[in-house]
Amino acid sequence: MVHLSRLFLLCILGCGGLLLALPAAAAAPAGNDTCLMCHADKDARNGQGQPIAVDPARFKASVHGEMQLTCVMCHADVADGKVPHADKLKPVDCKGCHEKAVAEYRGTVHGKARADGRTLAASCTDCHGTHDIRRAKDPASPTNHVNLEATCSKCHGSDAYVEKAKLPGGNVGRQYHDSVHGKLLAGKGPERQMGPECTDCHGTHDIRAKDDPQSRVHRARVPETCGSCHDAIRAQFTGGQHGKLRQQGMTGAPGCNDCHSAHDIQRHDLPRFQLEAIKQCGNCHQDFIATYRDTFHGKVTNLGYTQVATCAACHGAHEMLPASDPASKVSAGNRLKTCQACHADASASFASWDPHANKHDRARSPLYYWAARFMEVLLIGVFGFFGIHTVFWFYRSLRVRLAAGRPHGEKR
Numbered sequence: 001m002v003h004l005s006r007l008f009l010l011c012i013l014g015c016g017g018l019l020l021a022l023p024a025a026a027a028a029p030a031g032n033d034t035c036l037m038c039h040a041d042k043d044a045r046n047g048q049g050q051p052i053a054v055d056p057a058r059f060k061a062s063v064h065g066e067m068q069l070t071c072v073m074c075h076a077d078v079a080d081g082k083v084p085h086a087d088k089l090k091p092v093d094c095k096g097c098h099e100k101a102v103a104e105y106r107g108t109v110h111g112k113a114r115a116d117g118r119t120l121a122a123s124c125t126d127c128h129g130t131h132d133i134r135r136a137k138d139p140a141s142p143t144n145h146v147n148l149e150a151t152c153s154k155c156h157g158s159d160a161y162v163e164k165a166k167l168p169g170g171n172v173g174r175q176y177h178d179s180v181h182g183k184l185l186a187g188k189g190p191e192r193q194m195g196p197e198c199t200d201c202h203g204t205h206d207i208r209a210k211d212d213p214q215s216r217v218h219r220a221r222v223p224e225t226c227g228s229c230h231d232a233i234r235a236q237f238t239g240g241q242h243g244k245l246r247q248q249g250m251t252g253a254p255g256c257n258d259c260h261s262a263h264d265i266q267r268h269d270l271p272r273f274q275l276e277a278i279k280q281c282g283n284c285h286q287d288f289i290a291t292y293r294d295t296f297h298g299k300v301t302n303l304g305y306t307q308v309a310t311c312a313a314c315h316g317a318h319e320m321l322p323a324s325d326p327a328s329k330v331s332a333g334n335r336l337k338t339c340q341a342c343h344a345d346a347s348a349s350f351a352s353w354d355p356h357a358n359k360h361d362r363a364r365s366p367l368y369y370w371a372a373r374f375m376e377v378l379l380i381g382v383f384g385f386f387g388i389h390t391v392f393w394f395y396r397s398l399r400v401r402l403a404a405g406r407p408h409g410e411k412r
């Protein structure tokens with residue numbers, strides 16, 4: 001009832017206004033005043049009770065208001081200015097004026113999803129707004145650097161939306177927010193402008209699924225994307241064994257996000273990251289983590305302390321090379337220097353200690369192998385001997401006890 005009466009009121013207002021505006025309106029396409037007669041009312045609602053108000057001040061401050069666009073340039077099906085107009089109007093098509101952006105958007109993961117009828121994916125207006133669209137450099141724009149996290153997180157950072165749309169990766173917005181990059185964005189000083197927000201890694205009108213080879217976050221392209229800011233690290237990485245393998249097209253070798261993650265990136269000196277990195281190396285180099293865990297360094301990090309040598313402390317984090325390469329931190333020529341970074345008075349013989357000595361590998365570690373075998377024999381010998389000894393002992397004491405426990409007078 002409320003809506004109907006309001007509708008009626010709107011009509012009266014509109015028709016009255018139209019009569020006044022008629023001479024002008026009949027000649028030229030409808031001016032904004034015609035539309036705002038009804039739509040400037042803050043409480044205006046449609047038949048379903050949804051708001052249909054347009055704030056004239058906000059529209060004026062938008063880029064389209066600034067360019068003096070009229071309402072009907074977007075709402076083209078009321079261009080004749082005949083009011084009251086039809087209840088349902090066609091959706092606005094941005095293409096007429098932004099052909100390039102529309103074409104780009106079509107190729108993105110969101111554009112493709114929408115074209116397939118998955119309407120939960122982002123449309124132009126989900127990222128830009130409707131009557132309050134601003135240029136990206138305007139600090140009030142949802143596409144401004146400092147606001148983009150919130151814009152993407154409306155969906156990718158909302159548990160409810162993630163669940164409803166089955167968004168890949170889960171709540172990545174929350175992960176990002178707590179990362180080293182997210183913290184830069186949450187700062188107050190000039191650092192706000194330095195860290196990457198979502199689109200610095202994903203692109204804006206070229207956001208693609210991670211398994212799309214054209215995506216900036218496709219496995220093969222991640223080092224390039226991160227390297228756009230971390231260029232010194234990328235150069236180190238490219239010279240290392242993993243980077244070299246990547247260039248030969250072996251994508252099984254790790255890229256930045258295998259060790260650092262994509263959205264949960266933490267400072268490198270935090271114990272949480274250092275310990276996690278050891279596990280990441282170990283996922284691929286299983287023999288080497290097993291031998292590492294047998295050493296003092298490996299046992300200490302296993303207990304959660306990071307003051308000792310991690311894999312990266314000996315091999316480097318990005319520049320690791322085979323030991324046979326003279327440039328490797330563990331080559332014969334560099335090994336002593338590597339140990340001396342922590343063991344200041346280490347000698348050449350100290351450095352010859354094998355950090356991956358393997359008690360099962362007779363060729364690699366003969367001394368360790370035979371010592372381990374000797375210990376095994378000793379262990380089996382000792383337990384075997386005393387085991388048998390105990391069995392006989394038990395048997396004897398049982399007999400003695402049984403004999404002692406018989407009632408008096410009874411004969412054997």
Ligand code: HEC
Pocket residue numbers: 007010011013014015030034035036037038039045046047048052071072075078081083084085086087088089090
């Ligand atoms: C006489 C008052 C009046 C005037 C003048 C008017 N409108 Fe509306 N408009 C309405 C009402 C009422 C509705 C809600 C219709 C409904 O119940 O769904 C509406 C809805 C709309 C919608 C939403 C349509 C949809 O599909 O949901 C758009 C867009 C719109 N108007 C644009 C305009 C434009 C542009 C002008 C100027 C040319 C204009 N209106 C002039 C009363 C008016």
Ligand code: HEC
Pocket residue numbers: 032035036039051052053054059064069070071072073074075090091092125130131
């Ligand atoms: C840059 C294009 C553009 C201009 C200019 C524009 N609109 Fe819209 N308007 C939109 C978009 C986009 C929507 C969202 C619905 C859709 O996609 O069709 C919308 C929706 C609406 C609605 C439905 C309620 C809502 O907010 O979703 C009304 C009413 C409306 N516009 C009125 C106006 C009036 C009045 C003017 C002029 C003051 C105007 N529009 C100018 C793009 C525009």
Ligand code: HEC
Pocket residue numbers: 094095098101102105110122123124125127128136143148199204205207
């Ligand atoms: C996922 C969010 C998102 C979607 C969806 C999106 N945009 Fe954008 N758009 C952005 C961001 C972010 C920028 C700012 C880029 C920059 O910093 O220069 C931008 C920039 C623009 C620009 C100005 C720069 C240029 O490329 O010309 C236009 C125009 C534009 N978008 C129109 C559109 C249109 C039209 C659509 C729908 C077909 C759309 N956008 C869909 C996020 C989006």
Ligand code: HEC
Pocket residue numbers: 063064067069073074092093094095096097098124125128130133134135136137
């Ligand atoms: C009638 C033509 C027209 C329509 C329709 C239109 N725009 Fe625009 N838009 C413009 C003009 C003109 C500019 C200012 C361009 C400039 O100065 O570079 C602009 C600017 C923009 C900008 C800022 C570009 C920048 O340089 O940062 C964005 C974003 C934008 N429009 C998005 C949209 C979206 C989204 C739609 C559809 C809902 C839309 N526009 C519909 C004409 C239009």
Ligand code: HEC
Pocket residue numbers: 149152153156167168169170172173176181196197198199200201202210217218219222257262263
């Ligand atoms: C520092 C770069 C970077 C930033 C910033 C970033 N991402 Fe990502 N994102 C990536 C990489 C790399 C991948 C691919 C991860 C993989 O291959 O497992 C990815 C994957 C994704 C995925 C797919 C997840 C999956 O597991 O399938 C989504 C969704 C996503 N990002 C959204 C976002 C959103 C939203 C933001 C901002 C809140 C954001 N990203 C910020 C680099 C980034």
Ligand code: HEC
Pocket residue numbers: 109110113118120121122123126127148151152153154155156165167168198199202207208209210211
């Ligand atoms: C209106 C909600 C919404 C907004 C806003 C949104 N997205 Fe999405 N996004 C989705 C949906 C839904 C999908 C899944 C599309 C599909 O079904 O393939 C998706 C998919 C993605 C993917 C592909 C993940 C993969 O690897 O498969 C990335 C990356 C992504 N979005 C990043 C972003 C970024 C960056 C922004 C902000 C600039 C953003 N999204 C804004 C809803 C949204």
Ligand code: HEC
Pocket residue numbers: 222223226227230233234237242254255256257258259260268269277312317318
């Ligand atoms: C094999 C695992 C691994 C890969 C791949 C990797 N990193 Fe690292 N990264 C590490 C470890 C471990 C550290 C900590 C090193 C330390 O403790 O000195 C680190 C440290 C860092 C640091 C901080 C230290 C500094 O010197 O500023 C940055 C930034 C960084 N990595 C970026 C990258 C980028 C960008 C890539 C891809 C080109 C990448 N990483 C690839 C493991 C890796």
Ligand code: HEC
Pocket residue numbers: 180181184194195196197200201222225226227228229230256257260261262265266267268269
């Ligand atoms: C838009 C630029 C930009 C991009 C793209 C970017 N970063 Fe960063 N990153 C920064 C800035 C700025 C910092 C903070 C300053 C610093 O410590 O170097 C930072 C910090 C880091 C740190 C912590 C450094 C430390 O001292 O511990 C790591 C690790 C890191 N980034 C990894 C990555 C990875 C991995 C990617 C790609 C998935 C990436 N970054 C993409 C700008 C970027």
Ligand code: HEC
Pocket residue numbers: 241242245252253254258259277280281282283284285311312315316317320321322323
């Ligand atoms: C995603 C899997 C993966 C991760 C994670 C990984 N690596 Fe590798 N790494 C490889 C592959 C594959 C090779 C090449 C092996 C080959 O050529 O036989 C390699 C080669 C090496 C080499 C050169 C020795 C050789 O056999 O070529 C060293 C040293 C090395 N990795 C150390 C590390 C360290 C230290 C870490 C952790 C900071 C690490 N790796 C993390 C896959 C990985």
Ligand code: HEC
Pocket residue numbers: 278281282285288289292297309310311312314315321322323324330335355356
């Ligand atoms: C205390 C220093 C140190 C630590 C800690 C360490 N390594 Fe090593 N690593 C070495 C040395 C020295 C060699 C070369 C041994 C040799 O001469 O064969 C080596 C060899 C390797 C190789 C084979 C290189 C080749 O050329 O064949 C891999 C792979 C490797 N380590 C991975 C790891 C991983 C993964 C970790 C952590 C789980 C780790 N290392 C921890 C010092 C270390």
Ligand code: HEC
Pocket residue numbers: 296297307308309310313314335338339340341342343350351352353355
């Ligand atoms: C990141 C620092 C760091 C690096 C690099 C490092 N260590 Fe250690 N290591 C430690 C610390 C700390 C301890 C425990 C305190 C101690 O004994 O000095 C330790 C303990 C040891 C121990 C057992 C305790 C002992 O002193 O007998 C051996 C053996 C050892 N390191 C050998 C090496 C060798 C060989 C290298 C070079 C290939 C090396 N370490 C590189 C930090 C490091």
